[in-house]
Amino acid sequence: MSDVTEAPEGTSPDVEAGRVVDLPQGDLAYRMSHAPANLLPGELRAHPDPYQYVVVAVVLAVITAIEIAVSYMEGDIPDAVIVVLLLVMMAVKFFLVASWFMHLRTDRPVFRRLFIMGAIAAPLLYLVVLATLHGVLAGS
């Protein structure tokens, strides 16, 4: 019996090449290296594979650990430096989750634009409100 079959569309590279690889389906390494190529509605590219998700999670965990360490340096380094470092790390974590876990980097741009609209509009709007009210409340 031949192991070469007609390659269906949207299958893994090995199948597309005309070979059906007979590997155990439960094998984690096999699954990681053969991410599903069939796209969900709204996707431009396939989602990351599980290995990439784990790498992103490790990066997030490391950044969180650094954040906490930096927060304990109050008094050792200027507060302004701590604030800048913490806000930058917060932004990086936000970006990583939104782009990798929420798939903004692989989905159609309309989703990204919607989210950026909200994520940018909210701080801008409330910075104006904060600046206004802080002045009003400080003067009262």
Place this chain on the structure above:
Amino acid sequence: MATVEQSHGELEAGAAGELVPGAGDHTLVQPDETHTGVANAKLGMWLFLASDCLFFGAFIATFLLYRDRAGQTGPTPSDVFNIPFTSVTSFVLLMSSLTMVLALAAIQRGDHRRFRVWVMATALFGATFIGGQIFEFTEFTRKGLNIDTNLFGSSFYVLTGLHGAHVTVGIIWLLSLWGLSMQNRLTQGDAERVEVAGLYWHFVDVVWIVIFTVIYLLPK
């Protein structure tokens, strides 16, 4: 006339929703059949999340405005915050985002057993976070900080309480997906439903990323 009929056809496809019941299974309506070219449920969720940014932004701004108001009596943030404990619960919530995407990856490749494991793990991580929040609120109350103690207490409890309510809704949503999967009513073709739930869950996580840094870690 042909254009009108074509439009009607599109409307019917759109009105049918994202999922069309088939012969004992669900079939995804292709995004090209919607007016926007993207799946309606996903677009709707992103619109909701964009509006929720403004919702949480309002409460974070209120907290920042009222936290250091002069003349407040009762405990201050430095009196009550337990950074090591909150760091652990934050880490748990962060890792729940990993298990959520692993659940989505599993359902996309039709691995229902792993999907159930990961989605249940996500719900349990979420429940652990909520348990931590309840413990934290109890401790704060023991230290004399109630919702009506001062402006810091009011803005803190409202902000973190609303976030906790979002997490609780997410847990219920995940458990319902797990229940559907256990009854074999969630197929590989329903991956988009899991992705929409995942978007909500990740949003709850990114909101906590902001709250944790701005409320707990920034110097007072």
